[in-house]
Amino acid sequence: MEYFIELLFSGLTRGSIYALIALGYTMVYGIIGLINFAHGEIYMIGAFTSFIVATVLSIYGFPLLAIVLLAGLAAAVWSASYGFTVEKVAYRPLRHAPRLSPLISAIGMSMFLQNYVLLAQTSDFLPFPQLIPDFDFMEPYAHVVASSDLAILVTTALVMVGLTLLIKFSRIGKAMRATAQDRTMAMLVGINVDRVISTTFVIGSALAAIGGMLIASHVGQINFFIGFIAGIKAFTAAVLGGIGSIPGAVLGGFVLGLTESFATGYVSSDYEDVFAFSLLVLILIFKPSGLLGKADIQKV
Amino acid sequence: MISFQELKRSLLVSLWFVFLTFPLMVIKVDPIERIVSWRWENAVFVAIGSFVVSMLVRVFFVQKQRRRERLAAGTLVEREPLIQVILREPRYLYPLVAAVALFALLFPFLFSTYQTNIMITALMYVVLGLGLNIVVGLAGLLDLGYVAFYAVGAYTYALLNLHFDLGFWLVLPIGAMMAALFGVMLGFPVLRLRGDYLAIVTLGFGEIIRLILENWNEFSRGPSGIANISRPGFFGVEMSLESAILYLYYLMMALVVITIFVVNRLQDSRIGRAWIALREDEIACQAMGIDKTKTKLTAFALGATWAGMVGVVFAAKTTFINPASFTFMESAIILCIVVLGGMGSILGVIIGALVLILLPEYLRAFSDYRMLAFGAVLVTMMIFRPQGIIANVRRTYRFEKKQAE
Amino acid sequence: MSTPVLQVTGLSMDFGGIHAMSELDLDVQAGEIVALIGPNGAGKTTFFNCVTGIYNPTAGDILLQPPDGKPVRLNGLKPNKVTEQGMARTFQNIRLFSNMTVLENVMIGRHCRTRSYIAGAVFRNRNTRREEQESVDKSYAILEKIGLAEMVNEFAKNLPYGAQRRLEIGRALATEPFLLLLDEPAAGMNPQETQDLDELITRIRNEGHSILLIEHDMKLVMSLSDRIFVMDYGRKIAQGSPQEVSANPDVIKAYLGEDGDA
Numbered sequence: 001m002e003y004f005i006e007l008l009f010s011g012l013t014r015g016s017i018y019a020l021i022a023l024g025y026t027m028v029y030g031i032i033g034l035i036n037f038a039h040g041e042i043y044m045i046g047a048f049t050s051f052i053v054a055t056v057l058s059i060y061g062f063p064l065l066a067i068v069l070l071a072g073l074a075a076a077v078w079s080a081s082y083g084f085t086v087e088k089v090a091y092r093p094l095r096h097a098p099r100l101s102p103l104i105s106a107i108g109m110s111m112f113l114q115n116y117v118l119l120a121q122t123s124d125f126l127p128f129p130q131l132i133p134d135f136d137f138m139e140p141y142a143h144v145v146a147s148s149d150l151a152i153l154v155t156t157a158l159v160m161v162g163l164t165l166l167i168k169f170s171r172i173g174k175a176m177r178a179t180a181q182d183r184t185m186a187m188l189v190g191i192n193v194d195r196v197i198s199t200t201f202v203i204g205s206a207l208a209a210i211g212g213m214l215i216a217s218h219v220g221q222i223n224f225f226i227g228f229i230a231g232i233k234a235f236t237a238a239v240l241g242g243i244g245s246i247p248g249a250v251l252g253g254f255v256l257g258l259t260e261s262f263a264t265g266y267v268s269s270d271y272e273d274v275f276a277f278s279l280l281v282l283i284l285i286f287k288p289s290g291l292l293g294k295a296d297i298q299k300v
Numbered sequence: 301m302i303s304f305q306e307l308k309r310s311l312l313v314s315l316w317f318v319f320l321t322f323p324l325m326v327i328k329v330d331p332i333e334r335i336v337s338w339r340w341e342n343a344v345f346v347a348i349g350s351f352v353v354s355m356l357v358r359v360f361f362v363q364k365q366r367r368r369e370r371l372a373a374g375t376l377v378e379r380e381p382l383i384q385v386i387l388r389e390p391r392y393l394y395p396l397v398a399a400v401a402l403f404a405l406l407f408p409f410l411f412s413t414y415q416t417n418i419m420i421t422a423l424m425y426v427v428l429g430l431g432l433n434i435v436v437g438l439a440g441l442l443d444l445g446y447v448a449f450y451a452v453g454a455y456t457y458a459l460l461n462l463h464f465d466l467g468f469w470l471v472l473p474i475g476a477m478m479a480a481l482f483g484v485m486l487g488f489p490v491l492r493l494r495g496d497y498l499a500i501v502t503l504g505f506g507e508i509i510r511l512i513l514e515n516w517n518e519f520s521r522g523p524s525g526i527a528n529i530s531r532p533g534f535f536g537v538e539m540s541l542e543s544a545i546l547y548l549y550y551l552m553m554a555l556v557v558i559t560i561f562v563v564n565r566l567q568d569s570r571i572g573r574a575w576i577a578l579r580e581d582e583i584a585c586q587a588m589g590i591d592k593t594k595t596k597l598t599a600f601a602l603g604a605t606w607a608g609m610v611g612v613v614f615a616a617k618t619t620f621i622n623p624a625s626f627t628f629m630e631s632a633i634i635l636c637i638v639v640l641g642g643m644g645s646i647l648g649v650i651i652g653a654l655v656l657i658l659l660p661e662y663l664r665a666f667s668d669y670r671m672l673a674f675g676a677v678l679v680t681m682m683i684f685r686p687q688g689i690i691a692n693v694r695r696t697y698r699f700e701k702k703q704a705e
Numbered sequence: 706m707s708t709p710v711l712q713v714t715g716l717s718m719d720f721g722g723i724h725a726m727s728e729l730d731l732d733v734q735a736g737e738i739v740a741l742i743g744p745n746g747a748g749k750t751t752f753f754n755c756v757t758g759i760y761n762p763t764a765g766d767i768l769l770q771p772p773d774g775k776p777v778r779l780n781g782l783k784p785n786k787v788t789e790q791g792m793a794r795t796f797q798n799i800r801l802f803s804n805m806t807v808l809e810n811v812m813i814g815r816h817c818r819t820r821s822y823i824a825g826a827v828f829r830n831r832n833t834r835r836e837e838q839e840s841v842d843k844s845y846a847i848l849e850k851i852g853l854a855e856m857v858n859e860f861a862k863n864l865p866y867g868a869q870r871r872l873e874i875g876r877a878l879a880t881e882p883f884l885l886l887l888d889e890p891a892a893g894m895n896p897q898e899t900q901d902l903d904e905l906i907t908r909i910r911n912e913g914h915s916i917l918l919i920e921h922d923m924k925l926v927m928s929l930s931d932r933i934f935v936m937d938y939g940r941k942i943a944q945g946s947p948q949e950v951s952a953n954p955d956v957i958k959a960y961l962g963e964d965g966d967a
Contacts, residue, residue: 108678
């Protein structure tokens with residue numbers, strides 16, 4: 001029973017991270033119909049940025065709370081900047097090109113960013129400091145639920161709520177929804193579509209960065225390659241929930257996280273990645289609209 | 301002339317990139333020794349580099365705009381690219397081909413064994429590129445899992461050689477057929493999928509196959525791979541390393557020639573046109589009587605066949621294979637070759653493969669930047685020259701003018 | 706004595722709650738030019754899409770009657786099979802193969818009437834070469850017929866608009882259809898082009914083809930059609946000769962404001 005609860009929380013934690021990253025995929029796909037292949041790398045850059053800032057601040061003796069906040073802020077700011085730049089450089093020029101062109105560009109961008117971090121930093125696995133301390137009140141449950149599990153779940157929940165409020169009630173949120181539905185019409189009513197698209201990238205990247213920092217602190221190490229696998233899994237989550245749907249991304253994230261956790265816990269841990277890839281393949285082939293999405297009818 | 305406005309904008313761009321790259325390029329931490337190093341020189345490089353690139357991009361677009369204006373105004377006439385002229389006129393083409401052929405034949409005797417070995421690798425990528433070109437360039441199916449067929453070929457030979465002691469020449473057709481079979485198997489599920497979903501699913505397939513090879517130890521020997529694979533036999537004669545490499549070189553040359561011949565014929569045939577129609581407009585293609593399913597599966601199968609053959613050669617050349625050689629990166633590199641060369645252009649793909657494989661070898665100092673460059677190539681080509689180095693030219697026909705009644 | 710080449714009964718098409726087409730009956734007799742007209746959104750192109758296999762109709766029957774064979778039920782057949790049976794179409798928004806030459810676009814139409822495959826392509830045996838030459842000749846003949854012979858080696862995307870529309874028709878003709886479906890062939894054409902199109906379609910019919918066309922240009926419709934079917938909101942609201950239809954009060958009501966181009 002205890003094992004089950006342990007797996008449950010582990011799955012929810014994974015699911016949170018997948019959800020945070022998946023949101024970026026789903027928002028971008030919803031608004032410009034592009035699978036942002038480089039999004040996983042944005043997540044990785046977030047992890048690296050928070051690592052660097054946290055380590056520097058800790059060497060200079062800053063208090064833990066300040067480190068956590070500043071590292072998180074730095075990760076969000078820089079990842080958002082990378083996301084913004086990638087969109088401007090690699091995707092915007094191709095907005096009217098045939099569908100495959102921006103996808104190929106995204107693949108190139110992903111390769112570029114991966115190797116950029118590799119060359120600028122290192123290929124080694126870097127030890128990430130434990131930014132989330134073990135809370136005293138968690139002591140009795142520590143063997144099934146880690147403090148960082150709780151912190152991740154709470155942070156993710158807060159972020160989700162914030163994002164939902166933003167999308168639903170703010171002006172920019174409305175503009176984003178309008179642009180996602182009909183870009184031409186949005187332009188005609190005076191929405192600055194370019195800015196809306198940039199904002200989408202910025203928000204998605206910031207979320208991924210937070211995810212990057214949380215998981216890095218949880219796992220304890222980072223490496224330039226973590227973006228690739230996390231990206232694929234988060235994309236699986238986004239598709240599972242229904243690509244383009246924000247609640248879908250969250251749902252998909254948790255479903256994937258929990259299934260992965262239980263599958264590796266009760267069946268086999270070697271084939272963890274095979275499981276995720278197989279799930280991705282199966283969904284795209286049999287139900288590409290996902291759990292919450294609508295099947296789209298092609299107009300001839 | 302370059303205006304002050306443009307200079308200012310490039311300066312701002314450059315400052316942005318300095319900010320952007322600051323944490324990763326300038327700061328380096330050693331978490332164990334607890335030291336922070338500040339590499340300010342990197343900031344300078346980024347500043348200068350991004351300024352220069354920004355200016356170049358601006359100049360490029362200005363030139364493109366001017367060119368377009370002059371074409372529209374009639375002051376500039378579109379000239380046929382030199383390479384097309386050469387390809388068309390036999391009196392240029394034949395001597396050029398003869399010279400290249402002669403050079404290719406004499407290559408191993410003009411250069412060292414090491415160089416020949418590199419050239420064999422380059423030739424392998426030429427064939428891989430031409431194979432992927434059928435799927436991506438002609439049929440327009442973005443197959444990101446192409447490396448899976450390469451792995452199928454390699455492991456077919458390795459396993460048959462290991463368990464049944466079968467030789468290279470016997471397994472070569474078997475490897476090709478296995479790969480074709482996998483091509484059909486992997487093609488079936490993706491028939492209904494649209495461009496980007498097809499890409500992701502094929503990527504998924506490629507990774508699944510690699511992960512299975514890595515984890516199913518009883519079958520594939522897992523991450524440690526299979527060693528002591530036999531080299532291609534020459535009438536049972538034992539060969540030294542140099543001779544083996546020589547043999548492999550001419551073998552690959554022959555394969556390249558055959559591939560060029562076959563792909564060239566395919567491009568200009570009923571099935572070739574069907575592929576291009578499929579790429580151009582799937583719905584219209586079907587409406588014109590083309591069986592979408594059969595056409596797609598044929599593209600996958602034929603493309604896979606070449607990867608399979610090169611896979612067999614790869615296993616024979618390196619005599620050792622393991623799953624690490626068949627990652628997604630490989631598929632990405634081959635895609636890069638096709639994108640750089642020009643989708644659908646045989647000569648372009650050949651040049652693309654030679655450039656992308658040989659250049660890093662000869663610029664050893666920059667080899668670390670190889671993958672970075674590949675990524676940049678993909679992005680740059682898509683934005684600046686999506687048709688590739690050599691744009692695709694369709695066959696022209698000559699007709700006798702009929703007399704008016 | 707007339708024999709129907711196309712018989713559609715009770716055709717309905719629903720898209721998850723939206724009734725795009727309800728119980729439509731339509732027929733085309735051999736050698737006829739039939740027009741399908743109606744306001745925008747009436748469901749005309751949906752009709753084409755159902756009949757040609759792009760959509761699978763929710764209900765109804767589509768029967769194709771080849772001049773020398775048994776009737777074929779087209780429901781659920783894939784578009785390429787439909788074309789093989791002898792019915793070809795053009796599209797409302799031009800769907801040419803932009804990066805192929807004009808000749809090659811037409812040659813694509815020959816695909817379902819030829820057979821050479823991989824081995825033929827690679828070895829170019831006698832049969833393949835003969836087939837290929839035949840395709841080229843027949844395609845060129847079609848280009849001459851539609852007046853595009855001069856542009857034979859041009860990329861389709863470089864053609865002027867009117868020529869592109871004609872090329873689509875030529876491409877469809879290459880599939881050797883006995884029934885030709887034209888979706889707004891005159892859209893965007895100037896009066897001279899429309900006149901040329903009128904002559905072309907008449908010529909095609911006189912060569913033995915039956916034609917079903919969707920059109921908004923009333924002058925062209927009145928001039929060409931033997932019979933007209935009128936749709937509105939997915940239903941047939943009238944049918945008959947051009948005179949009958951133009952006098953029909955339901956048609957006038959549905960079409961208010963649409964009375965032909967200058």
